[in-house]
Amino acid sequence: MPQKSALHKFFEPKSVAVIGASTKPGKVGHVILRNMLSSGFQGKVYPVHPRAAEILAQKCYPSVTEIEGPVDLAVVVVPAPVVLTVMEECGQKGIEAAVVISAGFKEAGPEGIERERELAKLAQNLGIRVVGPNCLGVMSTGSGLNATFAPGFPVAGKVSLISQSGALATAIIDWSIEQGIGYSKFASFGNGVDIGAIDLLRAWEHDADTSVIVAYIEGVQNGPEFMKVTRQVSARKPVIVLKAGSTQAGARAVSSHTGSLAGSDEAYNAAFTQCGVIRAHSMEQLFDLAVAFAYQGPPRGPKVAILTNAGGPGVMATDAVERVGLELATIQADTISTLRTRLPEASNFYNPIDLLGDADSSRYTFAAETLLKDSNVDAVLAVLTPQAMTQPKETAEGLAAAAERSQQPVLACFMGGRAITDAVDLLNRRQVPTYPYPERAVQALKAMVDYRMWRQEPPDEPVAFKADRDAVHEIFERARSEARVNLDAMEARQVLYAYGIAVPKSLVAQSAEEAAEHAQQIGFPVVMKIISPDILHKSDIGGVRVGIRNAQETMDAYELMMLRVHRYAPKASLQGICVQEMVQREREVILGSARDPQFGPLVMFGLGGIYVEVLKDVSFRVAPFGQRHAHRMIEEIRSAPLLHGARGERPCDIDAIADCLLVVSQMVTEFPEILEMDINPLKVGEPGAGTVAVDARITIAEK
Numbered sequence: 216m217p218q219k220s221a222l223h224k225f226f227e228p229k230s231v232a233v234i235g236a237s238t239k240p241g242k243v244g245h246v247i248l249r250n251m252l253s254s255g256f257q258g259k260v261y262p263v264h265p266r267a268a269e270i271l272a273q274k275c276y277p278s279v280t281e282i283e284g285p286v287d288l289a290v291v292v293v294p295a296p297v298v299l300t301v302m303e304e305c306g307q308k309g310i311e312a313a314v315v316i317s318a319g320f321k322e323a324g325p326e327g328i329e330r331e332r333e334l335a336k337l338a339q340n341l342g343i344r345v346v347g348p349n350c351l352g353v354m355s356t357g358s359g360l361n362a363t364f365a366p367g368f369p370v371a372g373k374v375s376l377i378s379q380s381g382a383l384a385t386a387i388i389d390w391s392i393e394q395g396i397g398y399s400k401f402a403s404f405g406n407g408v409d410i411g412a413i414d415l416l417r418a419w420e421h422d423a424d425t426s427v428i429v430a431y432i433e434g435v436q437n438g439p440e441f442m443k444v445t446r447q448v449s450a451r452k453p454v455i456v457l458k459a460g461s462t463q464a465g466a467r468a469v470s471s472h473t474g475s476l477a478g479s480d481e482a483y484n485a486a487f488t489q490c491g492v493i494r495a496h497s498m499e500q501l502f503d504l505a506v507a508f509a510y511q512g513p514p515r516g517p518k519v520a521i522l523t524n525a526g527g528p529g530v531m532a533t534d535a536v537e538r539v540g541l542e543l544a545t546i547q548a549d550t551i552s553t554l555r556t557r558l559p560e561a562s563n564f565y566n567p568i569d570l571l572g573d574a575d576s577s578r579y580t581f582a583a584e585t586l587l588k589d590s591n592v593d594a595v596l597a598v599l600t601p602q603a604m605t606q607p608k609e610t611a612e613g614l615a616a617a618a619e620r621s622q623q624p625v626l627a628c629f630m631g632g633r634a635i636t637d638a639v640d641l642l643n644r645r646q647v648p649t650y651p652y653p654e655r656a657v658q659a660l661k662a663m664v665d666y667r668m669w670r671q672e673p674p675d676e677p678v679a680f681k682a683d684r685d686a687v688h689e690i691f692e693r694a695r696s697e698a699r700v701n702l703d704a705m706e707a708r709q710v711l712y713a714y715g716i717a718v719p720k721s722l723v724a725q726s727a728e729e730a731a732e733h734a735q736q737i738g739f740p741v742v743m744k745i746i747s748p749d750i751l752h753k754s755d756i757g758g759v760r761v762g763i764r765n766a767q768e769t770m771d772a773y774e775l776m777m778l779r780v781h782r783y784a785p786k787a788s789l790q791g792i793c794v795q796e797m798v799q800r801e802r803e804v805i806l807g808s809a810r811d812p813q814f815g816p817l818v819m820f821g822l823g824g825i826y827v828e829v830l831k832d833v834s835f836r837v838a839p840f841g842q843r844h845a846h847r848m849i850e851e852i853r854s855a856p857l858l859h860g861a862r863g864e865r866p867c868d869i870d871a872i873a874d875c876l877l878v879v880s881q882m883v884t885e886f887p888e889i890l891e892m893d894i895n896p897l898k899v900g901e902p903g904a905g906t907v908a909v910d911a912r913i914t915i916a917e918k
C-alpha cells in the first residue's frame with residue numbers, strides 16, 4: 216500500500232460536498248459543481264443548497280448534515296458571513312477536509328480579519344484542515360478531481376502546482392492546457408489560514424504521481440521551516456519557485472553596510488541556493504523550467520553538444536552556454552569518425568556541430584543518437600531554423616526517439632513561427648522540452664545541471680569554533696544596562712576576540728602623553744582612531760591616522776584628532792583615542808551580518824571600499840552554513856579573481872577568509888540578539904598569513 220499523505224482527503228477524496236452549489240450558470244457555486252461533474256471524478260458529488268431539489272441533474276441536500284453517506288471533502292462556496300455556520304455543520308458531519316473558496320476574509324478589511332481569525336480557531340477545534348479561504352481550490356488529475364472554478368482541466372502529468380494567487384493559477388492552467396503540459400495535483404491556498412506552501416510541499420514529497428513541484432509564492436512566513444522542508448523535498452524532486460515581490464524589507468533604521476545591502480530578495484536567493492530550490496524569475500522562466508524538469512532527467516554534468524542547421528543560432532547557443540557557465544562538450548575522436556560516415560563532408564564536426572542548411576531529419580536524428588553515446592556529452596541541444604530542405608516535424612520525431620532511448624537529456628530550440636508549430640506540438644507531446652530561443656533552452660539546462668550538482672553534494676555542516684560566549688554575553692549585558700544598542704569599537708573588538716578572530720593590539724588613551732606611551736608599548740608604526748559609538752565612519756571626519764612613526768607624531772595626531780572631532784562632530788560622545796598596532800596585510804574585505812525578518816541571520820561578504828559602496832559586489836548566505844558555502848560566497852562576487860591574484864596582485868589567504876565567515880555565521884546563530892554587524896575591513900595576507908579584523912561594528916537588540 217502506498218503511504219497516504221496527510222492531505223489525501225484533499226486530493227483523493229471518495230466523496231465531495233459542494234456547499235453553496237448554485238442553480239445559476241456563471242456563479243462560482245455553479246461552475247465548481249459543473250467542474251466536479253465533468254472531470255472524470257469517480258466518487259460521489261453532493262450539491263448542498265438550502266432550497267433547490269436538484270442542480271445539474273444531481274440531487275441536492277439542504278445541509279451537509281443531511282447527506283446519508285460519509286463526506287471526505289467539503290468545498291465551501293457560501294457567502295463569507297455563512298462560512299462559520301457551514302463549518303460547524305461540517306464538524307457535525309465529521310468532515311476533516313475543507314476547501315473554502317469564499318472571499319470576504321483577511322483581504323477584506325477589519326471585519327474580514329476577525330472572521331478569518333474565528334475560522335482558524337473553529338477549524339482547529341473541529342479538527343478540520345482548511346485550504347483557503349479566498350482561493351481557487353484544488354485539483355487532482357489522478358482522481359479526476361476539479362474542485363475549482365478554473366475554466367479548464369489539464370491533462371494528467373507529473374507536475375504539481377502550488378499557487379498563492381488564484382488568478383495567476385487560472386492563467387497557468389489555461390496556458391498549460393494549450394501547451395499540453397500535464398499536471399498531477401494543484402492547490403491554490405489563498406489566504407492560507409491553515410494549509411500553506413510548506414504543508415503542500417511536505418505532502419507531495421513522497422507523492423509518487425508528482426515528480427516536479429512548481430510554486431508561485433508571494434512570501435514565506437516561517438523562513439527556517441521553509442528552508443528545512445524545501446531542503447528535504449529538493450533532495451527527492453525538483454522544487455521550482457517563482458517568488459513575487461522582490462522589494463526591500465521595509466524602511467528600517469540601518470546601522471551597517473550589511474544592513475543597507477541585505478534586502479529581502481538577497482535572503483530569498485541565499486535560502487533558495489542553500490536548499491536546492493530552483494528559482495524562476497518570471498512566469499516565462501517558471502514554465503521553461505517546469506517543462507525541462509518534467510520531461511527530462513537532469514544531465515550528469517555541464518558538457519553540452521549543440522546541433523544546428525545554421526551558423527547564427529549555433530553561435531547564439533554557444534554564447535549562451537558560456538555565459539551561464541556550462542561547457543561546450545569536446546566531442547571524442549571516435550564520435551567524430553562515426554559522424555563523418557553519414558554526414559556531408561562540409562559539416563562542422565566540432566561543437567557546435569553544424570549539419571548545414573539543407574539538413575533533413577535523418578541528419579539530425581543520426582547526429583543526436585551518435586552524440587548521446589559519447590561519454591563527453593552530458594546533454595544535446597538541437598537548434599533548428601526552418602529552411603528550404605528542413606523537415607521540422609520529422610526532425611522532432613527523430614529527436615524524440617533519440618531522447619527516449621538515452622539517459623542524457625535532449626532539449627530542442629526550434630526557431631520560427633508557422634513552419635514549426637506542428638513540430639513543437641509533437642516535441643511537447645513526446646516530452647522533449649522545446650524553446651523558441653537558444654538562451655532560454657540553455658538557462659533551463661543550466662538549472663538542471665545545478666540541481667543535479669546540489670543533490671550530489673553532502674550537507675554543508677556548520678563548523679563549531681571555540682568561543683568564550685560568557686564574555687560576549689557580559690559585553691552585551693553591560694551595553695544594555697547603559698541603554699546602548701551600538702557597541703563601541705573596543706567592545707566590538709572584544710566580541711570578535713572572544714570568537715577567536717584576530718584583532719590588532721589596541722590601547723585607549725585619554726591624553727597625548729598617554730597615547731605616546733601606548734604607542735611605545737605597541738611598537739611603531741601605529742594607527743590612531745577616535746572611539747565614539749556616535750560616529751559611523753571615523754575616517755570621514757579625520758578620525759583615523761595610519762602609519763604613525765614616532766612619539767612626536769603620536770602626540771600631534773592626538774591633538775589634531777581631538778580638534779577635528781570637536782569641530783565636525785561636537786555632539787558625539789568621545790571615549791578617547793585608540794592607539795592600535797598597524798596591521799601589515801594588503802587586502803581588505805568586508806564581512807557582515809544582518810537579520811532578515813523571514814530567514815533570520817544573513818551573512819554577507821564583499822571586497823572593501825568602492826567594491827561594496829559603489830558596485831554592491833557582495834554575496835549572501837543564511838547562517839548557519841559550512842565550508843562549502845563559505846567558499847562559494849567568496850567565489851560568487853564578481854571581483855573574486857582579484858583575491859586569487861589576477862592582474863599582478865598577490866593571491867590572498869582565501870581559507871582564512873572562509874574561516875572568518877564561518878565564525879561570523881556561528882556567532883550570529885548563537886547570539887540572535889546581534890541585529891547587524893560588520894567587520895570592515897578584515898585585512899587579509901598572503902596564503903597562510905591569516906586575517907586581522909581592524910574595524911568592527913555591532914548592533915544588538917534592546918532587551
Ligand code: ADP
Pocket residue numbers: 719742744751752753754755759761795796797798799803895896909910
Ligand atoms: P572607519 O571605517 O570608521 O573609517 P577604520 O577603522 O575602518 O575606520 O579605518 C579606516 C581604514 O584605515 C581601514 O579601512 C584601513 O584601511 C585602515 N586601518 C585602520 N586600522 C588599521 C590597522 N590597525 N592597521 C592597518 N590599517 C588600518
Ligand code: MG
Pocket residue numbers: 895896910
Ligand atoms: Mg571601517
